[in-house]
Amino acid sequence: KQEVTQIPAALSVPEGENLVLNCSFTDSAIYNLQWFRQDPGKGLTSLLLIQSSQREQTSGRLNASLDKSSGRSTLYIAASQPGDSATYLCAVNYAGNNRKLIWGLGTSLAVNP
Amino acid sequence: DVKVTQSSRYLVKRTGEKVFLECVQDMDHENMFWYRQDPGLGLRLIYFSYDVKMKEKGDIPEGYSVSREKKERFSLILESASTNQTSMYLCASSVVRGHTNEKLFFGSGTQLSVL
Numbered sequence: 588k589q590e591v592t593q594i595p596a597a598l599s600v601p602e603g604e605n606l607v608l609n610c611s612f613t614d615s616a617i618y619n620l621q622w623f624r625q626d627p628g629k630g631l632t633s634l635l636l637i638q639s640s641q642r643e644q645t646s647g648r649l650n651a652s653l654d655k656s657s658g659r660s661t662l663y664i665a666a667s668q669p670g671d672s673a674t675y676l677c678a679v680n681y682a683g684n685n686r687k688l689i690w691g692l693g694t695s696l697a698v699n700p
Numbered sequence: 701d702v703k704v705t706q707s708s709r710y711l712v713k714r715t716g717e718k719v720f721l722e723c724v725q726d727m728d729h730e731n732m733f734w735y736r737q738d739p740g741l742g743l744r745l746i747y748f749s750y751d752v753k754m755k756e757k758g759d760i761p762e763g764y765s766v767s768r769e770k771k772e773r774f775s776l777i778l779e780s781a782s783t784n785q786t787s788m789y790l791c792a793s794s795v796v797r798g799h800t801n802e803k804l805f806f807g808s809g810t811q812l813s814v815l
Contacts, residue, residue: 630807686796
């Protein structure tokens, strides 16, 4: 079964820490993987999209990596800030899944001043 | 920047009412999606559309229908609202590249309460 798992479900860190969020998927045959951010009661904002042929993508303090062989992606946030507090979701576009994304349940991040 | 606009931020309806949720995108995207999001269940796909007048069922289509008469607009219809349809509804759009979606753009969501 094609699934996406995000561990931990919640994370609390002091401001300034570098941190890693994890996303695991069950089938290496994927087209791409996306990381999103969601603030409470709001819609989702796409942060990074990694194509199947890529190993990583960077945007500002964010870096996402992709390892298809191990079924893992990580989102690295450098020098975390209170404004980074949000839920981070991972979504995988599995091959043969007719453009339907499979979603993780997210990691709720709190960055404390 | 791409904008996806959902017509209502909050909506309160009564059981049995017919409910229309509207979504408009301004970037000529082929794909449009309707999701619902519930605590502990994550995002679940209700319907998606890959072209005008084309639609496909997602994982939880029961009790819902959709309409896409124009490329920029994708409507979700609750034929007879029930309390178990109380949820956050999220619309999204994306460009298509071959068999896959590119980056998804989401609206700000509609929190629907059915009493």
